[in-house]
Amino acid sequence: MIKQSKLPGMLTWATLLFFYLPIILLVINSFNASRTGGSWGGFTLKWYEQLFSAREIWHALRNTLVVAVIATAASTIIGTTAAIALHRYRGRIQNAHYFLVYTPLVVPEILLGISMLLFFVALKVNLGLTTVILAHITFCISYVAMAVLSRLQDFDVTIIEAARDLGANSWTTTWSILIPVIFPGIMAGALLAFTLSIDDFVISFFVAGPGSTTLPIHIYSMIKRGSMPLINALSTILLAITFLAILAYQIISRHNRPQED
Amino acid sequence: MTPKRRRLWGECSLTAPSMLWLLVFFLLPTLIILAIALKPADPSGGIADGWTWHTLFSxxxxxxxxxxxxxxxLSAVTTTITLAVAIPISYYIARCKPWKRDLVLFLTIIPFWTSFLIRIFAWKAVLHPDGILKSILVFCHLASPDTLLLYRPEAVLLVMVYTELPFAILPLYAAAEKFDFSLIEAAMDLGAGRLRAFFSVFIPGVxxxxLSACLMVLIPSIGSYVIPDVVGGIGSQMIGNVIAQRTFVDRNLPAASALAxxxxxxxxIPLIYFLRGKKTADSGPTPAKEVV
Incomplete structure (x- = not known):
């Protein structure tokens, strides 16, 4: 074997360092008693204490979870039917359908946000939690549909034909064969929808009204107002949750893999 | 019911929910942008009746x-830097030993799932006038104490590359994983240098x-709004910032929709170019998150 260049490897590890340095500094600074973070002022937990006593944060967290749960449930159902239709049928209707499902993935968030704001204002709909939920369902549908579709592409259609030949009707084939086989894709899509919904700032910011502040909107206003140590503490907690969730997801999916292959 | 009609009914019932939803909440709002650009603004932040060319003249x-x-x-430079870094990385990950590959992928995926705002904020703290980077630069006599690292276009560029890199690495890795690396060895056996083999065999192979990576980076960059808003200053405003300013500060929705x-x-323009380029390939570009 030809000796490989060391350059790509060095670049990769340097990039990973670049990825993590700001995040590590942020975590360290959340325990820093000095307000600005340029120097070490001693260890403290006071930012966490202040964080837990801030009522708006809990309110924003509650809004975020309400939106994420409803948007995930609705978009998982609509996205899954969309993927099954796109996989099963061909023709002009499905071409238009694919265009509608695919385009939101490549349209910048700010355009989705402003267009939905204009739509709601033109219809004189009051902005609030409902408009945020409607907007989240809209952008999550496409991600769920793509996740399920990629699972369907590996699916052996002849199994369905075999079941039909053996007398199963379409209801049975759908619920006993199709759904169980694509279930990992549905779960992946739902997880994606949930994460995207929790993390979304730009679209929510445009369509949110008074009282429907979500956690990212609250974090944004904290960044703007400049209470830096509090954001450090909040970010550290969110980072820890994300890290644990990904780790759990990786372990579960690795655990399932040998059975699938 | 005849089988043909039953099939049509099945197609309609599976297609209708997503089709109708996206027609109402995606296509219609997108078309409304054009209509509202021709409407007069309402001083209270709404849209008034009647039609006007005034907004378009503005x-x-x-x-x-x-x-x-x-x-x-800024978007073009971000895309170029991001791809220039992501291509060698995807090459490296695809050639790694499995345990190392899993580790690097895992470490790439974490920032990908981490809150976008938090990653931007982390940089704001690093680049802050009282932040650590400036202290180090001043200590090493690389910067004078009154240098401003934040609120300039270079800061926007740095943070854009930072947030977009995982989006470029993952689709590129997905392509590199399918690439047959014995082709590179074959090219080198035939006398190609290492660089020649990389550019003439690996790059066309992925x-x-x-293309997917380019699209995944370029389009969100053009629509950037939060990054220039948080780490950029007046001299680094992008279209997204002006749209947000018209919407939230001036409360002039017609002006915002004209800019949109x-x-x-x-x-x-780049979107049509890329979609046409992809049509010749197997299917549409895969969203990068799918790789996860």
């Missing part, structure tokens, strides 16, 4: 050409992944 604002140019320029129409035009 696009002649002498600041706009500069902002549009800056948006395109062309579709390259401009942004759509700027974005649609």
């Amino acid at each position: 696009l002649r604002n002498p600041n706009y050409p500069e902002i549009i140019f800056r948006t395109v320029w 062309y579709n992944g390259l 129409a401009v942004l759509t035009l700027v974005m649609i």
Whole structure:
């Protein structure tokens, strides 16, 4: 074997360092008693204490979870039917359908946000939690549909034909064969929808009204107002949750893999 | 019911929910942008009755050409740097031993799932006038104490590359994983140098992944709003910032929608180019998150 260049490897590890340095500094600074973070002022937990006593944060967290749960449930159902239709049928209707499902993935968030704001204002709909939920369902549908579709592409259609030949009707084939086989894709899509919904700032910011502040909107206003140590503490907690969730997801999916292959 | 009619009914019932939802909440709002650009503004922040050309004339604002140019320029530079870094990384990951590959992928995926705002904020803290980077630079006599690292276009560029890199690495890795690396050895056996083999064999081999990665980076960059808003200053405004300013500060929705129409035009040119390029390939570009 030809000796490989060391350059790509060095670049990769340097990039990973670049990825993590700001995040590590942020975590360290959340325990820093000095307000600005340029120097070490001693260890403290006071930012966490202040964080837990801030009522708006809990309110924003509650809004975020309400939106994420409803948007995930609705978009998982609509996205899954969309993927099954796109996989099963061909023709002009499905071409238009694919265009509608695919385009939101490549349209910048700010355009989705402003267009939905204009739509709601033109219809004189009051902005609030409902408009945020409607907007989240809209952008999550496409991600769920793509996740399920990629699972369907590996699916052996002849199994369905075999079941039909053996007398199963379409209801049975759908619920006993199709759904169980694509279930990992549905779960992946739902997880994606949930994460995207929790993390979304730009679209929510445009369509949110008074009282429907979500956690990212609250974090944004904290960044703007400049209470830096509090954001450090909040970010550290969110980072820890994300890290644990990904780790759990990786372990579960690795655990399932040998059975699938 | 005849089988043909039953099939049509099945197709309709599976297609209708997503089709209708996206027609109402995606296509219609997108088309409304154009209509509202022709409406007069309501002083209370709404949309008044009647029609006017006034808003479109306001696009002649002498600041706009500069902002549009800056948006395109910053996005193009971000895409170039991101791809230049992501291509060797994807090459490396695809050739790694499995345990190392899993580790690097895992470490790439974490920032990908981490809150976008938190990652931007982390940089704001690093670049802050009282932050650590400036202290180090001043200590090493690389910067004078009154240098400003934050609120300039270079800071926007740095943070854009930072947030977009995982989006480029994952589709490129997905393509590199399918690449047959014995082709590189074959090219080198036939006398190609290492660089020649890389550029003439590996790059064409991952062309579709390259297109996806390019799209995944370029389009969100053109629509950037939060990054220039948080780490950029007045001199690094992009179209997205002006849209947000018209919406939230001036409460002039028709002006915001006229600018959104401009942004759509700027974005649609690379989009059509890429979608046409992809049509010859197997299927549409895969969203990068799917790789996870």
